[in-house]
Amino acid sequence: MxxxxxxxxxxxxxxxxxxxxxxxxxxxxxxxxxxxxxxxxxxxxxxxVEDSEPEPVRQQIQAPVKETYQYTEINSPENEQLNLLFAWIPGDPKSFEVDDTDLYLVNDSNYFCQYLCALIKGNKSQIVAHGVIEPNTKILLDSYEKRVLLENQKLWINGQFFKIDKPFEKKRVVDFAVTLKPEKFEPKRFKPNDYFDEPAVINPIIKNDFYEGIEQLSEKSIENVKLEKDFTPKKETKPVQDKNAILEVDLHINELLDDLSGLSNADILNYQMAKFREVLEENKTNKGKRIVFIHGIGNGTLKTELRKELDRKKMRHQDASFREYGFGATMVIM
The missing domain is CATH 2.30.30 (SH3 type barrels.)
Structure with a gap:
């Protein structure tokens, strides 16, 4: 037995x-x-005893199904750099009046991007879309009436970049907001472009690994600047009326310019510094005047150049209020 x-x-x-x-x-x-x-x-x-209690059957845990993608990588050094952008195209391409507009996200690189987009109004955010956009593709996020879009103040995106089943260079997480202004949707702003058959407004988020609105230039790129362009700042400084009032000047490039097409990293830095010098020149006779230049944190390139120039001119300066500006602003006392 x-x-x-x-x-x-x-x-x-x-x-x-x-x-x-x-x-x-x-x-x-x-x-x-x-x-x-x-x-x-x-x-x-x-x-x-033949009818003895059988041993319990072990439940098999099924391995998670791996998500598959069909995408195309472009074998060129340029496509190893990040190019990510928002694009608006008219809902009716034949209409001269842009009332309805389609919002696209374009990923012109060999990286996947896991993204979250939202509209911001005051201290509230409303999700537009979220997901993963594949390399070298564009996706429709949503369609809006211009009136509805402009009821919000900013369009915000947060995203991180990666490749699947292969090693890749680590890229910085993007955290960027586009200010929504009526002039951005004027018919004349919709122009021919490389991404759509229809005219579109192209708003760069990342351009050739340069994160718009964040000072990301290397020391090498600054040393290589040989030509400075003569820029006319878009915003005019209002006449100073209250000597004791603090003047705020936002040097983020997306606050100074609506269209960054054709600008290199060096051009952008030069434009920001031109605005900085212009404000100093306009207030040189306002002794005791306090000016806060908002330059952001980034890797500190714009802040470094700005403070080097202040040191050269022996002008009084210090960190602006941390409570109001964090580490992203410098106060100059004229």
Missing amino acids: NIRVGDQIKYLNDVGGGKVISIRDKKIAVVLQDDGFEVPVLITECIK
């Missing part, structure tokens, strides 16, 4: 039985009886 540990048995020539808890010398089964006693019994005196 093939008796094993765990079998339920009954005695051949006696009343009772129990569960086999061990086997000794292949001849004797130690049986745990219902009364709690352990009794050695010859295996030849045991009969296996």
